[in-house]
Amino acid sequence: MHMAKVKKKIRQQLLADRIQEQPFLTDEELARLLAVSIQTIRLDRLEMGIPELRERVRRMAENAQAKVKAISSGEVVGELIDLELGHSGISMLRITDDMVFEKTRVARGHYVFSQANSLALAVIDAPMAVTGVANIKYKVPVHVGEKLVAKAEIVRQRGNKYFVWVKTRNGDQEVFRAKFIMVSWTEK
Amino acid sequence: MHMAKVKKKIRQQLLADRIQEQPFLTDEELARLLAVSIQTIRLDRLEMGIPELRERVRRMAENAQAKVKAISSGEVVGELIDLELGHSGISMLRITDDMVFEKTRVARGHYVFSQANSLALAVIDAPMAVTGVANIKYKVPVHVGEKLVAKAEIVRQRGNKYFVWVKTRNGDQEVFRAKFIMVSWTEK
DNA sequence: CAACACTTAGTACCTGATACTATAACCTGT
């Protein structure tokens, strides 16, 4: 395989892109792909401040773990600010880069929903519960960097059904509103 | 009953737990924490088939990246099976371990929502759009391992508002149903 | 006390690097 030699800056750009796309490549593999020596790759990385493979992998692992935790494993999506079990609760979610659409920079709806839904679940005082029904209105698009504050309130309880209203604000502006009916689940 | 054996097993359990909790520890650090020699740690890892630090980190990075991709960066949550732009679409989502509540093994509601919502967005033939309103009913709890098939259909369009219905089934059973009003977004 | 499991020590070697030195190849201007 013979690749045309390119200028340094162009090569460095190619290198950076490649590493961005496939961070698991060693210097040796990168050298072969760009048809230069391994020393050149190392000089380029040094100049551009790109860390070595192991360091890249380590960072990805830490970072990705945190992101996975943010949406999947935590009890509540976002940060729980206040909770009065059986009455109300408040949580905060910061919209990060990976929660938005690339083109529009507008938050994907399911993040806003997730915050509200998980908060609604947290406020009800029952060992186990699931969402039954939800009525949702997105009022204003949310952008990257904004901090969403969701307030949940139990407005009525009938048997094992809890009616929870959640209002999400960005600053003073209400951006989202949801009514949930949560169903508690006595094990049998 | 051999005394030494018991000690060994307990230590190995402690070791396994520790690595589970803090996978970024080197053998040297683990040796210090458990007050044994580094060789003992290595023998233990060998016996239990626990890979070395670098390998552990590498696996975490790969794996976590895939998970992050599943919910955050992909256009559609789940796997897009079929899409007729402007009419309908089908997607499939496999419920994995980290999508469920630990205690109940029931899927968190927002995953089911995310699948439906992202599919609803995908079917509408507009460059940019956001969710406006959603009416949702969870009919049956979903468990780990199950495959959810969501079908979205555009039922009406009025101006820049698209009315999309999504029905999600697990096998023949309908587990979830949603009506979305999506709003397309002409940039100005 | 002898047998055997367990633990520790130590060595050679591996990968994927950093850090540094030395030299070769390529432009560029005058």
Place this chain on the structure above:
DNA sequence: ACAGGTTATAGTATCAGGTACTAAGTGTTG
């Protein structure tokens, strides 16, 4: 055309965090 600077390559020493293996203790226990 040739000097001078930039760019590329080669090579060496060293490192972390291991694997794989050999050898020598240290208990425990029957």
